[in-house]
Amino acid sequence: MMKALVNKKSSEQASETEISVNHQKLIDATIETIAKRGLADTTIAHVAKRAKVSQGYANFRFKSKDNLLISSLQYLSDEYKKSWQKIFEEKNIDPIDRIIRIIQNDFSSKIANRNKISVWIAFYSEVKFRPSYLAICQRQDEIYSQQMEKLVSEINKIANQKEFTPKEVSETYHSMVDGLWQRILFDPKIYTNEFCKNLVLKYFKSIYVNEDRFA
């Protein structure tokens, strides 16, 4: 049958590349399948078909369905972390501009689209029962919260804002994002990415009254 080989340099490298290609094809197919059919109706057979490999191979490649699901969640988490770490690594950027970049990222079409949100919520709903899901989600949250609170405290200082603590602002933002993502799934007509982003900006406007960039 057809081969998915892309790179043939040396034996080992070709093998590595090939493995990577199928690995990623299966993860992508898993995410798409969950988004299209829901986690409850996501079977190895569906994923394999979408990835255009045999059912047996999908299982062989990832050892188990559970492992495939965890790998897919980890992939999403890494993707999110990367896009967001990039913003925190930028130098010579004003804290307020940085937080605006964060907000834009959280509601960019790459991050906040119906496919990916479906998958996040599917995993969230099982977090309580799967320690491995919980670990991935919590690890992400932790770093996020830390850096976010630090950023807010800088902004508070600049804006001479004392009424709302960094923790409060950070938590409020975080819960708004989670809530809005959920609502994008419910009713995408009303909850466009633009609408959500503006709602969050307005929240910051209510905290930092004199800062025009949030308007």
Next chain:
Amino acid sequence: MMKALVNKKSSEQASETEISVNHQKLIDATIETIAKRGLADTTIAHVAKRAKVSQGYANFRFKSKDNLLISSLQYLSDEYKKSWQKIFEEKNIDPIDRIIRIIQNDFSSKIANRNKISVWIAFYSEVKFRPSYLAICQRQDEIYSQQMEKLVSEINKIANQKEFTPKEVSETYHSMVDGLWQRILFDPKIYTNEFCKNLVLKYFKSIYVNEDRFA
């Protein structure tokens, strides 16, 4: 075997009561099972065992598993709607006090406890794939949003607040509640009901700066 009969007045009434008792026992058991094991691992056998009826009976009583799940979601939705409608029906109450009552209700232990939140999120995660779940959730949201926006517009008038529209405030609140419920599930140590309630009150404080009741 044992009978669950509670009321024996007349033939028909006894029958009615008995039906209700088992009906509710099964719905309660479904909610508890989803909360304890997750939706993915909720089988008729588990529910029946918890409700102390036979597996065959559980299925017979509700026609299908799907129907039992929908009935359970409807029950939760009704329960929420009732507690919240009661607040809106109260007469001689200031709009600000009313919205504070709403917030207290949304984070009361009766509504915002881990069992019930697990179930909500489990259903949310399938909403995209089950029109019947979506219908129940949307119907609830609609009434909620309408009444909430009206309430906020009254408060805006009193507070002479023009920067934030009723829709914006209502949507922000709504998404915060959804987001915070999710976080109660993740990390109940940090996200106590009290913590969440105060976070929301602080948000309102940022909008209605001169209103001390939100402090």
Next chain:
DNA sequence: ATAAAAATTGAATGATTATTCAATACAAAA
């Protein structure tokens, strides 16, 4: 070109689980 190794297939297996239904237990009526 041929052999050896690795990748991939797909059909069989076994476990799980919703659903059915014949048999039984129970309550009400006679």
Next chain:
DNA sequence: TTTTGTATTGAATAATCATTCAATTTTTAT
């Protein structure tokens, strides 16, 4: 008590699905 109708059981059924693995195809090395 006996009969009749209803409620409830629990074991059998059938469908679904993850997982396994012997057979096949493809790739690499000689």
